[in-house]
Amino acid sequence: MENKKFEEVKTQIEMDKGKINDLKELNDLKVKYLGKKGFITELNQEIKNIPNEEKKAFGQQVQELRTLFNDFYDEKKKELETIILNEQLEKEAIDITLPAVKITTGSPNILEKLIEEVEEVFMSMGYDVVDGPEIEYDKYNFEMLNIPKGHPARDAQDTFYLEGEEILLRSQTSPVQVRTMLKGNGEIPIRMICPGKTYRRDDDDATHSHQFLQIEGLLVDKDISLSDLKGTIDIIMKRLFGNEVESRFRPSYYQFTEPSVEVDISCFNCGGKGCSICKRTGWITVAGAGIVHPNVLKMSGYDPEKWSGFAFGFGTERLAMLKYDINDLRVFYNTDLREVKTFDRKEKEEND
């Protein structure tokens, strides 16, 4: 009779084996056989009712069942755990064959790049890079540059006034000449450039903006002539546009320089033959310049009998437009990344 029971439990175990799908079911099965009221546990408790001489054989059979179950249990547990682990590995796997996410980094603004290039050249020639306020006194922006109140030259540089008629947004970087000379106290030579923002009451179009950049330059020393200016302009233009570029002066008029000139460079695009960039003239205007007017030196404390100097002013956006072949000034001030990327590409082509 006892043998029958053993056989039953054994068959039961064999049947249950195929029904296990996960660890919970496996654990429940363990309780079914080896828990407090489990089949094998209960069978084992019957040992007390067994005659002594059969106890040993009975015990062995119980142990056999236990081993049968435990072997199955251990093996199944391992199998289920492996499945879980594999599933997890698959879920968390990193596919190293996938293309990586491209990390894009920013690049300096193209105007900033150009300014840095110009600064570098001038610094190598002993110039200081100085700064001046964008909110300026009428006195420095006009009067001390030889443009008194009511002078018609002010019409071309109408700007934004902040308080009454004395404080304005500077219409040019030239007031920094005055500020630098005042600091020099009429005693020390000056070599400076000042890149900075300027403002004018203007209607924005492809070549004009109410807000734009200039690079001012001033040199004050002894016996300075137009040829010093010419040599200096030549160096910077060759550095920006290439060694084959020539520069020339055309007579012009500014209130703070005498004589005044317009600086042209030979067209770097057509080599002077005439193209759309130079409007078929072979030359491109890049700056205003001249020999510092004696009145300007005097007003800022430099004795024109002892000192002389030259000054110049570049339009920064104009230089960048020429250098990077840009035909609308407004692209510098909108935030269209496609355009910014175009600049990067042009710059890259140039460096290749």
Ligand code: DAH
């Ligand atoms: N400030 C002038 C302008 O905005 C440019 C200029 C011309 C600057 C001659 C100079 C200069 O320093 O000497 O039109």
